[in-house]
Amino acid sequence: MKILAPISSADEVEMLAANGAEEFYCGVVPREWMEAYSGAIWLNRRSPAGANLATYESLAELVRGAHSYGVPVSLALNAPCYNERQIQTIAELARRVTGEIGVDALIVSDVGLLLTLAELGLDTRIHISSIASALNSETIEFYRELGASRIILPRSLSLREIGQLAVAVGDRIELEAFILNDGCAFEEGLCHTTHHHRVGAFCGNIRQWSHDVYQDDGRLPGVDEQDVVAAHVQSYREWLWYVNGCGSPVSPKGLPYGPCGLCAIPELSRMGIASLKIAGREASPFRKLTSVRLVKAIVDMVRSGATPEEAAVRARRIQNTPRLCDAGYMCYYRDGRGA
């Protein structure tokens, strides 16, 4: 079970690799893409600004650095959908980053791109993005038959469901699971909104919007019922606050805030999950570093034979946010919550 860290600059390689990152993933948005599409149409799931490298040269430097530590690099080509013109551009990009730069894997969600890459016969691995919504064993098999070597499981799967998938397909394909940061209120691949800076995340917006409630026949419910629904909507907004990172990328203690699956690491390890994904390519180097250290602390315990209970106690202690942990809304895997 590897620790997969986000990275957005060659400058971060040494810091993250030396502190426990065993795999990297990143993105690149070359100038040609920006000229053709502006900042509105994203090449991958993250905004061009901040989360992505801007040149092939900087990507090559990052890959050289990572390989010097023996750390493989995967590249995100995971916009939800591409048209024919975009596919041609990305096919050329894929040829270049795998052939000339030595990127180890491509992260893909769009089936058109997946088919195109297969036809190119590139010497690379294909990881299926969480955006591809591989929620069931049939879908995973579908992607495996199209050449995938790893599935990044969607955030919405519970630990129980991941366990079932691991039993069903784990002997045929690698599985990767989210472990820290950046939740998603909806099914990521079925959220067709943008996080463009002018509007922000749709789920973040909802927390601010006023609402009415209607019964099925279109009438307003009674006052008491409206109060029950209003209280529930308030709870929903609170849950969204957790999902959206608890209002800040880092806690007052300097640790990453937001969704966390540390308590579930022992169980994910037992299931044979290949890789634990830390989200947040756009995060500051400091947040990336503290995230890697948090995950490594628990992974090291599991590797040295600690019990799940011991790992969970340690996870809660180092998170050091007992009130947030107790709420349960911060957990990636609420059915895997620890002691």
Add this chain to the structure above:
Amino acid sequence: MLEWAIVCSRPQDLDELDACLNLATTRSGRLGELQTEAREATEAAFGQPRFTRLYYGIEFCERLVPPAAHVRRAYEAAAARHLGFSLLTPYVTDSGLGRLRPIFEWLATRHDRSIEVVVNDWGVLGLLRREFLGLRPVLGRLMNRMLRDPRIAREFTNPQAPAAALQALRQSSATVEIFRKFIGRMGISMLEFDNLLQGLDMNFRELGLSAALYIPYGYVVTGRVCAIGSLRLPAAQKFDVESVCRQECRSYTLRFEYSDSPFDNRDQEFFEQGNTHFYFQDRRMIASCPKMVERLGIERIVYQPRLPM
């Protein structure tokens, strides 16, 4: 000739089927106003629709997959009115696949080549291809992952935007030749689309595809965690995919007002039923449909008389 299909999501919708086929207003309040506005706009744009197909089922939630007995009732209601039958299916976990299998088994016994299954999950398509080759798959609207964000769609499509960006916003994988060949091999007979605010820019006739368009509701986002679900559960059990579902989505609809837009579209509404947010296509959008249908070669309109949950 343009084909019209009507959507029913619930067994009790079948009791109202004749009213739905006549586009009657069956709800009061704001939901009733939407029904009336959609009917008036549709009849103004197209004349009185003549429905020839029933869509039954659910696209958005595996917990709402109907039992085979309800599907049978819907199929028989369709047959009694000489309507073709399409089963709507959602994105699913293995649990949802298990719920779909007995429905497919029953549908397969009909030996009715007009039966379609609208798939919104590649795994569901895989299951059909492997075990139920007699059922015709249609690629549902959740399978084209085009941006559909009413908050910013019109800003993105302003005339100053680069031509390639505008094209990208209005096209899907349907424009990709290798994808079209692939879905052809998978037996896909039709692709479905929402009526997007930014418009569509694909000539399906030239691409050799059949396409369907959903009106008057488009979906914006959907997810496994349900907002109104878990309404009466303790806080610790709310918003958890493992929690018990009491189908609260079928009792309540939330209407949100987009009140903090940086643009001049602060009058937008979003309708949330269960785990999905929808936008309503206003009179102007529906009025533009006939030209779009003709220009793009759309063959079918899928009409939702109410929010499709």
